[in-house]
Amino acid sequence: MAIRERAVPISRYVDPTLPSGGLTTSIVAITTDVVRDGKPVVGYGFSSIGRYAQSGLIRERFAPRLLDAEPTLDPFQAWDAMMKGEKPGGHGERCVAVGTLDMALWDAAAKIAGVPLHRYLRDRVPQTGRVTDTIAIYAGGGYVYPHDDIARLREEVLAMLDAGYTRIKIKIGALPIKRDLQRIEAVLELLPSGDRLAVDAMNAYSAQQVRTVAAALEPYGLWWFEDICDPLDLETHARVAEGYPGAIAAGEALFSRAEAALLQRYGGLRPQRDILLFDPVHCYGLVGYLQIIDAFDNGGWPRSAFWPHGGHLVGQHVVAAFGLGGAEVNPRSFAPFGGVADDAVIRDGRVAVLDAPGIGFERKADLFRLFRELELSDPLTRAPSL
Numbered sequence: 001m002a003i004r005e006r007a008v009p010i011s012r013y014v015d016p017t018l019p020s021g022g023l024t025t026s027i028v029a030i031t032t033d034v035v036r037d038g039k040p041v042v043g044y045g046f047s048s049i050g051r052y053a054q055s056g057l058i059r060e061r062f063a064p065r066l067l068d069a070e071p072t073l074d075p076f077q078a079w080d081a082m083m084k085g086e087k088p089g090g091h092g093e094r095c096v097a098v099g100t101l102d103m104a105l106w107d108a109a110a111k112i113a114g115v116p117l118h119r120y121l122r123d124r125v126p127q128t129g130r131v132t133d134t135i136a137i138y139a140g141g142g143y144v145y146p147h148d149d150i151a152r153l154r155e156e157v158l159a160m161l162d163a164g165y166t167r168i169k170i171k172i173g174a175l176p177i178k179r180d181l182q183r184i185e186a187v188l189e190l191l192p193s194g195d196r197l198a199v200d201a202m203n204a205y206s207a208q209q210v211r212t213v214a215a216a217l218e219p220y221g222l223w224w225f226e227d228i229c230d231p232l233d234l235e236t237h238a239r240v241a242e243g244y245p246g247a248i249a250a251g252e253a254l255f256s257r258a259e260a261a262l263l264q265r266y267g268g269l270r271p272q273r274d275i276l277l278f279d280p281v282h283c284y285g286l287v288g289y290l291q292i293i294d295a296f297d298n299g300g301w302p303r304s305a306f307w308p309h310g311g312h313l314v315g316q317h318v319v320a321a322f323g324l325g326g327a328e329v330n331p332r333s334f335a336p337f338g339g340v341a342d343d344a345v346i347r348d349g350r351v352a353v354l355d356a357p358g359i360g361f362e363r364k365a366d367l368f369r370l371f372r373e374l375e376l377s378d379p380l381t382r383a384p385s386l
């Protein structure tokens with residue numbers, strides 16, 4: 001087994017020259033000793049979107065443990081090997097580092113089995129849902145542009161609608177609420193009804209601000225109001241949920257089963273109405289995400305409440321395998337990671353489940369090129385034993 005890792009910059013905008021806050025992600029390639037069609041099977045992964053590259057933790061801690069556990073390719077056994085010696089709590093972003101390698105392990109395992117990841121998951125885990133040919137998706141984006149914001153936002157949303165998306169999510173919280181309401185109204189002019197638009201405040205509001213904003217949003221009848229305040233301010237979540245009649249979406253910035261259990265117990269969320277955004281990569285990968293699904297299953301939540309964060313191909317497999325509500329897709333942000341496969345057709349806000357073996361990064365030419373370049377770099381080494 002050989003593991004390679006590199007940090008790469010990513011942009012929130014189609015035009016990558018617009019400043020995007022220096023956001024990065026880690027890409028990894030795990031080259032296995034298993035040969036298919038005359039070539040070793042390679043699993044690819046990356047750190048999803050929004051939490052920066054994880055080079056230090058991957059290189060110093062988790063990749064060396066995987067190499068030491070060689071030839072463990074089973075994703076569950078490999079996960080145990082990576083987590084060996086880790087203590088409960090203190091999730092920090094180690095969960096993202098583990099999730100990055102976990103993604104590549106599942107990609108490799110499904111490729112070895114010769115099936116798409118969603119089908120491989122069906123064969124491996126008991127939590128799967130109803131089999132479907134297509135899944136619901138929505139287009140996420142709508143970050144504030146540094147110039148001509150409203151005109152460019154409208155242009156972005158029109159391009160999403162043209163591509164076949166019917167539901168859209170835009171960002172709020174970075175501007176005064178008055179200006180955010182102008183952005184919301186500009187987008188609503190392009191949509192048939194308010195329930196086609198979700199807004200994501202990116203955890204920007206204080207406990208006081210969020211109550212004012214919730215009251216201002218209420219008349220629009222939006223699809224959902226996301227990341228409404230600090231992700232660990234469960235008291236404020238509960239207070240807003242008491243009065244806000246629309247759906248609240250939460251969980252994107254909670255990364256463990258223990259944190260998910262706290263949200264479930266103290267966040268005041270309503271199982272038949274609210275939305276769970278947990279990112280299947282950031283939550284210690286699929287192994288950790290399964291623990292979170294179990295926790296909410298046991299709490300009486302419907303699978304349709306899950307709309308996983310991330311905006312890339314992995315979310316689409318997870319939705320297809322576990323019968324979740326639908327997947328975020330970032331068609332115009334975070335290239336080359338966001339979006340659907342190059343040959344995918346989106347119709348009425350739905351897309352066909354992926355049919356390439358593994359995750360199917362090979363069906364996104366720009367992303368696959370990036371992974372192939374990574375394969376030319378030096379592999380990581382085992383840590384010297386202490």
Ligand code: MG
Pocket residue numbers: 200202226227252
């Ligand atoms: Mg969000």
